[in-house]
Amino acid sequence: MAGGDAALTVRNLSAHYGSRQVLHGVDLCIQVGEIFGLLGRNGAGKTSLVRAICGRLAPSAGSISVGGNRPDGASVPSIGLVPQDIALYPALTIQENLEVFGRLSGLSRKATRLAIEEAIDVAHLGERLNDRVDHLSGGWKRRVNIVAAMLHKPALLILDEPTVGVDVDARNALHRMIQMLRRDGTGILLVTHDLQQAELLCDRVGILLNGRLVLQGAPKMLLETAFSGRGEFIIEFAEILLDGQARTLRDMGFMANENRLSWHLVGDRTLDCFADVKRAGLDPREMHFRQPGLDSLFLWLSQQQCEYASEGVA
Amino acid sequence: MIISMLRVMALSLVRDRGALVLSFLLPPAIFVIFAAIFSATANDELPLKVALGKGNNVEAWDRFEEVLRAEPSLRIVGATALDPKDVSRQVEQGTVDAGLFIRGETGGDKVPPLLVLTEPGKPLAGGILSGKIRSLITAEMPDMALSTTVLAIEPLIGGLTPAQTERLETATAALATGDRNLDEAQDLVETAFVGPQKRHNAAVTYCAGAVAILFLLFSSMQSAAVLIDERNSGILDRIAVVPRGPEIVVHGKFLFLVAQGVIQASLIFATAAGFYGVDVIGNLGLWLLVTLAASMAAAGLALAAAATCTTKQQAQAVTTFIVLVCSAVGGSMVPRFMMPLWLQDLGRFTPNAWAIEAYQGTLWRGEALTEMLPELGGLLGLAALSTMYAVSVSKRRLRV
Structure with missing residues (x-):
């Protein structure tokens, strides 16, 4: 996969913080014009992988190549990084911020001006170009946050939770922007906890668990492989269940979501579950049936890992 | 609820160890420095550095020179000069706080035997030295004081009778052996200013230099703290992917x-x-x-401090410490000659002292560039080293 069109190639990457290994032989390739979603729980190794790609964390083994260059600070910036925080100068206007980050990316004055003109079209910034960043809404700030990282047309754009804390309209606008960048040929690494967003936007996703990229592929393919067209039954409770009730649901094959209010069951006989749940004396707030999504896959993988870990302990 | 907020503040401080240490170490440290300065002025222990000169045929004053050299509150710098111009030059160059030239007895021309030379920017040093001389003569050499006084009076009263002269010689001998004492020694000391005669300019130049470097340090420290904001907001993360990103950030701020x-x-x-x-x-x-x-030194120092600190609280404490200590010891708040000798020596290694001396050299003493090289070298060296340190720490902070 690491041909000439690769925006990012990571081979057998391992990294340590002191004596603690945080990445275990990660292999990853993102093609030009592809959005790759990097999923994983907190502490799974997402930030470490991003830091290694940006050249901030030295690998203990393996290699990283971005747009053909190593990200060791010696080459032209092939990466644009959009941090999770609003990494802009609040007292400067949108235009001034973009000028600063364009110039810092190594663009000439003229190239920066042209890049800003292009960005205005892509992100529809024109109407508020002369507004100070600290006067903008969250959605607008997020938009500028992304634009500031793409002015130099990087081979790889890393988006770290780009839509966190914004409303639906702003989120949709940001999604349109990300899709336009893909069309322009930018390779995008989208780091997110928002599994719906990943499913909607990403050409491929990878799931990191404890520093290992345990699964990667197109969302549909992964879901098909994992669930083979089976349905998913979801029941929601208003309160966390008592231990006995939770045990009953587990015995029926349900898996609890992270918040322990939502229980999922993937299988062929999901329609029978309505009756089973009622029979067990449980009183859910809501029950529904759907096609499994990435969140189901994520839950299933986490469950597998827990079982694997407990078997290992045993 | 009020207690909850108090608890938040207290826990935040306790968990920021750097800020905690500085919050409670800074006040006593600053107190020690100011106490050292002000206790010296209050206890008549100002240790002046004095250049000494002596004319020809003043053997009678040899004992006075010995008394001066033995006096612990005076530091006689170098050998005894023979020409008052040599003493004057040392005072003008600022290598000593004041100068003393012993003219000796001058007969009836009413010229005091001792000439105190002082820089217009340090009139207090001249006053202190004059007072110290009078006090030493009264206490240690009352015979000399009396002889000098009689020499001044004799022409006015038309000479002394043999009997008066005999009694005077007896009294002088008694003073010399310590059997009697004299309360005052008058007309012994004349004070003159060295250098250009625009006296107030020297004081104003000193003050302008002292205030300028103080504010350069304060404002640079304030502005450089933006580095911490940039680190916390992720701007430095963004810039980290740019080749030579940390250098660009630090050097850009340095220029500003x-x-x-x-x-x-x-x-x-x-x-x-x-x-x-x-x-x-x-x-x-x-x-x-x-x-x-001076601006480069202040900028470099400020960036080094900001790069070192991890939180704004730490930066606030560290920069306050740096500015207060450098300004107090370096002469921005109190002239250095008013400090104990150990503090004066310490003060020689502060940007404040270098800047004040360089401004004095340029605007008052009219020195050439070559004469100011030590001070300029100090300032530029500090600027270079601290900026390199700031770049290095900023780079290291971006590496995990």
Whole structure:
């Protein structure tokens, strides 16, 4: 996969913080014009992988190549990084911020001006170009946050939770922007906890668990492989269940979501579950049936890992 | 609820160890320094550095020279000069706080035997030395005081009778052996200023230099703290993927701080020139060089402090500490000659002392560039080293 069109190639990457290994032989390739979603729980190794790609964390083994260059600070910036925080100068206007980050990316004055003109079209910034960043809404700030990282047309754009804390309209606008960048040929690494967003936007996703990229592929393919067209039954409770009730649901094959209010069951006989749940004396707030999504896959993988870990302990 | 907020503040401080240590170490440290300065002035223990000279045929004053050299509150610098010009030059160059030239007995021409030379910027040093001399003569050499007084009176009263002369010689001998004492020694000391005669300019130049470097340090420290905001907001993460990103950030800020410093110093010296007649225009080239060097030193030091601190609380404490200590010890708050000798020696290694001396050299003493190289070297060296340190720490902070 690491041909000439690769925006990012990571081979057998391992990294340590002191004596603690945080990445275990990660292999990853993102093609030009592809959005790759990097999923994983907190502490799974997402930030470490991003830091290694940006050249901030030295690998203990393996290699990283971005747009053909190593990200060791010696080459032209092939990466644009959009941090999770609003990494802009609040007292400067949108235009001034973009000028600063364009110039810092190594663009000439003229190239920066042209890049800003292009960005205005892509992100529809024109109407508020002369507004100070600290006067903008969250959605607008997020938009500028992304634009500031793409002015130099990087081979790889890393988006770290780009839509966190914004409303639906702003989120949709940001999604349109990300899709336009893909069309322009930018390779995008989208780091997110928002599994719906990943499913909607990403050409491929990878799931990191404890520093290992345990699964990667197109969302549909992964879901098909994992669930083979089976349905998913979801029941929601208003309160966390008592231990006995939770045990009953587990015995029926349900898996609890992270918040322990939502229980999922993937299988062929999901329609029978309505009756089973009622029979067990449980009183859910809501029950529904759907096609499994990435969140189901994520839950299933986490469950597998827990079982694997407990078997290992045993 | 109020207690909850108090608890938040207390826990935040306790968990920021750097800020905690500085919050509670800084006050006593600053107190020790100021106590050392002010206790010296209050206890008549100002240790003046004095250049000493002595004319020909003044053997009678040899004992006085011994008394001077033995006096613990005076530091007689170097060998005894034979020409008052040599003493004057040392005072003008600022290597000593004041000078003393022993003319000896001058007969009836009413010229006091001792000449105290002082820089107009340090009139207090001359006053202190004169007082110290009178006190030493009264206490240690009352015979000399009496002889000098009689020499001054004799022409006015038409000479002494043989009997009076005999009684006087007996009294003088008794004073010399300590059997009697004399309360006052008058007309012994004359004070003169060295250097250009625009006396107030020296004091104003000193003050302008002292205030300029103080504000350069304060404002640079404030502005450099933006580095911490940038680190926390993720701007440095964004810039980290740019080749030589940390260097660009630190060097860009360095340039801004230098420009800001030059403007601040220009405003201070423009006021000094406009209202007090300090000749900045006549020495513009060297003044600009000193101002650039001082601004660069302040900028470098501020960036080094900001790069070292991890939180704004730490930065606040560290920068306050640096500015207060450098300004107190370096002479921005109290002239250095008023400090104990160990503090004076310590003060020689502060940007404040270098900047003040360089401004004095340029605007008052009219020194050439070569004479100011030590001070300029200190300022530029500090600027270079601290900026390199800031770049290095900023780079390291971006590596995990």
